[in-house]
Amino acid sequence: MLNENQKHWGVDQWAAFLSARALPCMPRSKVRLLELEAEFSENLAAHELANLAGADPFLCLHLLREAEAHRTQRLGHETSTPLAAVMQLGTDNFHKLLLNSPETDESNPGLAACEARAHLASRLALRWGMQRADISPDEIAMAALLAEIGELLLWSFAPELPRQALAALASGHSPRSVQAQVDTCGFRFKDLTLKCATIWHLPPLLTQLIRGIDNTRSTLSRLCVDTARHLSTGGAHDPALPSDIADARRIIPGASLEWLTEQLPGLSEEEIAAIVLKAGDLHTPPES
Incomplete structure (x- = not known):
């Protein structure tokens, strides 16, 4: 339920509020990651993870933001594709990021x-x-x-x-x-x-x-x-x-x-x- 203040918010207030929320992921993304890891183990390729992120806008955004933070520290090229984001973060960090993310309500x-x-x-x-x-x-x-x-x-x-x-x-x-x-x-x-x-x-x-x-x-x-x-x-x-x-x-x-x-x-x-x-x-x- 919106509170009385939120009912009168404009785009700037909503942007400030929503941009501070913890980004969720689609539940199917976690399921698919575990399936891929069970199938490929240590041979899981970066492009498989990129395809996974490319099918989940929340995960893709979360991955992009984390990759950009790493890029800024290393002064590399800006991240503009899911594969580039995976390469910036690495598979271990991708695993942690996804499995630690809250889940969206797919019944909505x-x-x-x-x-x-x-x-x-x-x-x-x-x-x-x-x-x-x-x-x-x-x-x-x-x-x-x-x-x-x-x-x-x-x-x-x-x-x-x-x-x-x-x-x-x-x-x-x-x-x-x-x-x-x-x-x-x-x-x-x-x-x-x-x-x-x-x-x-x-x-x-x-x-x-x-x-x-x-x-x-x-x-x-x-x-x-x-x-x-x-x-x-x-x-x-x-x-x-x-x-x-x-x-x-x-x-x-x-x-x-x-x-x-x-x-x-x-x-x-x-x-x-x-x-x-x-x-x-x-x-x-x-x-x-």
Whole structure:
């Protein structure tokens, strides 16, 4: 329950409060780590741990913050991928960090949906990002995974706020999710993410990618987050998906509309064809 003061907090107060909480992890991450250690023992590779972190936004953030603390002491390059974070910390520290973390409540449907959406955005970033030789898919994927961390923290520690936003959206009082957040909470959840990123001193590159403006990499990261939201909330028939695919084609001119759409999970051939047809009407080839 929110206390009387919290009911009047703005984004700065919430960022200060949430950024000081102990970061949890998804319970499945602990289970998977123990399975991997039982299977590979001393031969457990860093990339296996990186894949584990890349599927859990809370764990990924916790790992990144610890790795950046180690990096600052050693004056190395900033950490921008899960694998780099694992390499900074080492497998023993990874084990301790994960097993000592509190666990999230996976029975919370709002948190589960938001976490699944973040994971979907990250997977999409890996798939789409592979089609451009001038960017790192792992960096885009990490930013996409962490872009929803503000909302995830709210679901964990102040679920009343995102519930109010969802109710405003469902009732039709607010036409879009971002507007619902502003109408009910007074701020965008993305702004909360960025405020927390500043407090945590996350690498500037990742903060730029999460912000989603200024360059191709940032735009692609934001597009993956938006597409994941549209697919998760509206399914294959969400009216924004064709526009998402058309935008992706402009960013990734070497990929076809068909291939881009096929990377969206859970779609039938008929649904893919329908999205491609509508995206084709929206897509304007770049001028030569």
